[in-house]
Amino acid sequence: MTDLSRIRNFCIVAHIDHGKSTLADRLLELTHAVADRDMRDQYLDKMDLERERGITIKAQAVRLAYGELELNLIDTPGHVDFTYEVSRSLAACEGAVLLVDAVQGIEAQTLANFHLARDAGLAIVPVLNKIDLPQADVDETRRELAELVDVPLEEVLAVSGKTGEGVTELLERIMAQVPPPTGDRNAPLRALIFDSSFDPYRGVVAYVRVVDGALGARSRVHFMATGLDSETEEPGVFAPEPSPVTALEAGEVGYLVTGLKDVHQVKVGDTITSAGKGRATEPLPGYREPLPMVWSGLFPAEGGDYSELREALDRLKLNDAALAYEPETSQALGFGFRCGFLGLLHMDIVKERLEREFGLELIATAPNVEFHIVRGDQTSVVHNPSEMPQPGTYDHVEEPMVLATIITPSEYLGAIFELCQARRGELLDMKYLSPERAEVHYHLPLAEIIFDFFNQLKSRTRGYASLDYEPTGYEQSDLVRVDVLLHGDPVDAFSSVVHRDKAQQYGRQMVERLRELIPRQLFDVAIQASIGSRIVARETVKAKRKDVLAKCYGGDITRKRKLLETQKKGKERMRRVGRVDVPQEAFIAALRVDEKAEAKR
Amino acid sequence: MTAGLYVHVPFCLTRCGYCDFNAYAGLDHLASRYVGALLSEARLAAPGWKDEDVASVFLGGGTPTTLEVADLKALLAHLRQTFAVDSHAEVTIEANPDTVDTAKLAGLLESGYTRLSMGAQSFDRAVLAVLERIHDPTSVRRAMSAAREAGYANVNLDLIYGADGETVGSWERTLREAIELAPEHVSAYALTIEPSTPLGRKVSRGAVPAPDPDVQADMFELACELLAAAGYRHYEVSNWAKPGFKCVHNLGYWERRPYLGLGAGAHSYRDDRRWWNVRPPEEYLSTVESGRLPVGGEERLEPSDAYLEEVFLRLRILEGVPSSWVEPGRSEPFVESGLLRDEDGALVPTERGMLVLNELVLGLVE
Secondary structure, three states, X not given: OOOHHHEEEEEEEEOOOOOHHHHHHHHHHHOOOOOHHHOOOOOOOOOHHHHHHOOOOOOEEEEEEEOOEEEEEEEOOOOHHHHHHHHHHHHOOOEEEEEEEOOOOOOHHHHHHHHHHHHOOOEEEEEEEOOOXXXXXXXXXXXXXXXXXXXXXXXXXXXXXXXXXXXXXXXXXXXXXXXXXXXXXOOOOEEEEEEEEEEOOOEEEEEEEEEEOEEEOOOEEEEOOOOEEEEOOEEEEEOOOEEEOOEEEOOOEEEEEOOOOOHHHOOOOOEEEEOOOOOOOOOOOOOOOOOOOEEEEEEEOOHHHHHHHHHHHHHHHHHOOOOEEEEEEEOOOEEEEEEEEOOHHHHHHHHHHHHHHHOOOEEEOOOEOOEEEEEOOEEEEEOOHHHOOOOOOOOEEEEEEEEEEEEEEHHHHHHHHHHHHHOXXXXXXXXXXXXXXXXXXXXXXXXXXXXXXXXXXXXXXOOOOEEEEEEEEEEEEOEEEEEEEEOOEEOHHHOXXXXXXXXXXHHHHXXXXXXXXXXXXXXXXXXXXXXXXXXXEEEEEOOOXXXXXXXXXXXXXXXXXXXXXXXXXXXXXXXXXXXXXXXXXXXXXXXXXXXXXXXXO | OXXXXXXXXXXXXXXXXXXXXXXXXXXXXXXXXXXXXXXXXXXXXXXXXXOOXXXXXXXXXXXXXXXXXXXXXXXXXXXXXHOEEEEEEEEEEEEXXXXXXXXXXXXXXXXXXXXXXXXXXXXXXHHHHHOOOOOOHHHHHHHHHHHHHHOOOOEEEEEEEOOOOOOHHHHHHHHHHHHHHOOOEEEEEEOOOOOOOHHHHHHHOOOOOOOOHHHHHHHXXXXXXXXXXXXXXXXXXXXXXXXXXXXXXXXXXXXXXXXXXXXXXXXXXXXXXXXXXXXXXXXXXXXXXXXXXXXXXXEEOOHHHHHHXXXXXXXXXXXXXXHHHOOOOOOHHHHHOOOEEEEOOEEEEXXXXXXXXXXXXXXXXX
C-alpha cells in the first residue's frame, strides 16, 4: 500500500501526432519501468493497428516508480471520436500534461483536450514537445500555450520526447504540481472503470481508479450501473506488464480481472463497489451509455459469411463497449448489420479489424447520422436512410448538429469558409491566436462532417488545419430521402438522406457514378435518382451487344469452357437487384466516401 | 460416328502480332525432321484409332504451306495408309496467300488436299498493317485466282474484323471484295485481343485501343447481311458456307465427334477425354523421336463439363438446345427479347443472340 501523498495520477493529452507516445516511451525509460532490451517504440500502444496508424485507441494505465513516488500514467485516446473515453480517463487523474508540438502549435484537439481537462478540475502542466526539430518555433508556441492555460511564459516546459531533453524536469514538475489523490480508504469501495478489455483466458479486465476503499482479490463486488455482481479474480498494476497486487487502495490505479465474461457487463464510467453490506450508496458521477453518432450497414461480400460477421462483431464488442449493431436486411446486399460508431475513425477501425482479424470481406454502406422524425409530440429515431418515411407522413425531421472548432493558418481561412459554407455551416466566431493562426467556430450538421469533411479540410489547407467537434443536439432541417432505382427497382443500399438543396446534385452524382460501375446487361438499364415519386436524374447503361468468343476449334474448347465457368462464378458473385446484376465492386465503389466523390459535389 | 484428323504445322514466315497459336518463325530448318516426326507420331497413335472412320483431315498451323509439296504429299499418303481415311474425306490445308502459287496449289490438289483455307484477313492495307500481316490485298486476289486456275473448287477465306482503325465502311469493302472472289466458304472472326501476344501487350499498356465491342457487333451484323445476300448460309457463329460446303472437319469439333491431333501442341478428343501434345517443337521432336507419344496434358470431362460444352457448341452451330434440357423459365426471357427462337422444341440463337452467346449459355445452364 502506497501512502496517498506519494501517489500522482496523471495523463498526457495532446493533438494527434504531437508526440504523446514517444514522450511516454521516455518516461518509461527514465523510471526504468522497462528493461532497455525490451524497449520498443510506442511501447504502450499494444495493438498492431494502433502502432500502424500511429494513434492510441485504448486507454491504458502504467505504474512508474520515481524516487519515493508512485506515478500512474493514464494513456488517453487522442481522437475526437473518443471524447467520452477521454473524459473517463481524465476522471481517473489529478493532473494532465498538455502536450503541444512546437512545430505545429496549438491545434483543435489541443483545445478540446485542454477544456476537458480543465472542466475535470485537473492540474495542467503545459509542455512543448519536439523542440529538437529545426522547424520548432519554441517562443511562439510557448506564448500561445501560456496564453491558453493562462500561466506565465516560464511555466511552459520545453521537452523533446525524441532526445529526452527536459523529461526529467517534466517528472519533477508533475511531482510538484499534480496534487496527490484524495480518498477515504476506510469508506465503502468505489472504483471508477475508465476502460476495459477482453482477455480470452481471463475474461473481462477492467481498468480502474479506486476512489474510496480497497479492491482485493476474491471479493464480491457490485457494478452499480449494470446492477451485476461478481467475484473479483485479481487486482493488479501495469508496470508496464501486468503484475498482480493483493489490493488496489483508494487513490491507486490498476486493473481488475473482474470474473465476468461479457464486456457489456463492465461499462466505461461505471462504479464498482462491494456487494452486500457496506456497499456505497452513491456511484461516482459522469456515467453515461456510449452513444453511437455514425451509422453504417456492414454486409458480408459473401452472403454465407453472415454468421461469421455476427460472431466477429460479438467478439469485437467484447473489447469495444461503444460499438452498437443490429441485424439489417437489405434487398440489395442481403443479410448484414446496421452498426453504430462513435465516429468515422471508430468506424474505420472496426471495419479494418473485422477484415484483418476475422478475414471478412465487407461491403459498407455510406455512413449516416441518426435522424429524428417528429410527428406531433412523437419522435421516432431513424438510423438507416432506407427507413426514412416518405415526405408528408411526418411534421419535420431533425438532424444532429455539432460545434466545430477549426484551427488553421490564416492564409487558408478563405478555403475553410468556402468548405463550411458548402457544408451548410454557420460561422459562430473567429479569433486570431497569432497573426498567422486563427481559431474558427462553426455550427455544422454532423451529417456534413462525416461525409469526407476531414479529408477536404486537410487537402484544402495542405494538412495544416485541425478539427475538433462536439455534439450540440438536434435541430430541425429540410432533409429529404434520395432513392436510386435500377431498372425501376429502388436499391435500398443507395438511399441517402440529404438536404433538399443538395438532393438533386447528390442524385445526379450517384447516377453518374453508377453508370460507370454497372456492367452492361442484355437490356438497357435505366439508373434513376428520385425524391419521393419525382425523378431527378437519369442515366442509361446501354444493352450489351457482344459477348461471344470468335474462335472455337479443337484446341479452344477446354479454354472456352473454363472462360465460361469463370464468367459464371463472376455472375454468382454479383448481387441481383430486380433483373439487374450488380457486382460487389460497384457497391463498394459507389458507396465509398472519398475525394473523388467530393470533387463532384 | 466419324472422326477427324488434325495435323499442326507450327512454322510461319513471320509471327503476326495478334496471333497466339503455337507457331514460330525461323524454325524452318526443322521442317523435314518435323514431317518425319509427324509420320512417327501417326504410327504411335494409330493402334487406338485404326477402327475410327476418318471423314476429314485438316492441316493447320502455323502455315502448313511453308512445307514442301513433296513432304505434304508423303504426309497425306502416310495418313491414308495408317488410318481409315474415307476416300471422299474432306482434306483441308491452310495457306498464306504469300506462300502459294499456281504450281504449288496444283501440286497440293493433286496430292489430295481438296479444300483450301486461305488467311486473307482483310482487304484494307491499314488493317493488315495493324495485324502485322506481311501480305497485301493484291496477293489475296492473286492467290485466289491461282487456286481457281489450279482447279480448286472448295476454298475458304478467313477474315478478321474490328482491328484498330477499321471502320464499318472499310469492313464493308473487305466483305464485298471477299464476296467478289466467290469462295465457297467464309470465316469472319471478331479480332480477339490475347494478352500474351505483342498486340495484347500494346493494348494493355494503352498503345493501341482495345476493339470496341459495339463496333464489332455492327460489323458482325453487316457480315450476316451481306453474306446472306450473296448466298452464304450462316452455320456457326463465325462461319458461312455456300450450300454443300460446310466444313466437315470443324463441324466435328462442334458436334463433339472424336478427333486426333498430331504435331506440336495439337489437341485430341475422344470419349470425354481431351489431351494435348507438348507445345515447343523441339520437345515434340525429341519425344516422338525417342519413340514416345508426346502427350503434354489431359483432362477428363465430368458430366457437367460435357453438358456445358454440349450446350454452348450446339448453340454455336445453330443446332439449338432441346428445350426439354432447360429448366422452365430460363429460356423465356431470351425468347421474348429476341435472342433465342424456339424451332420445334429446339432453342436456337438468333443473329443478335449469337453475339451474346456467353450470356445465353450462362442463362440456360444451371
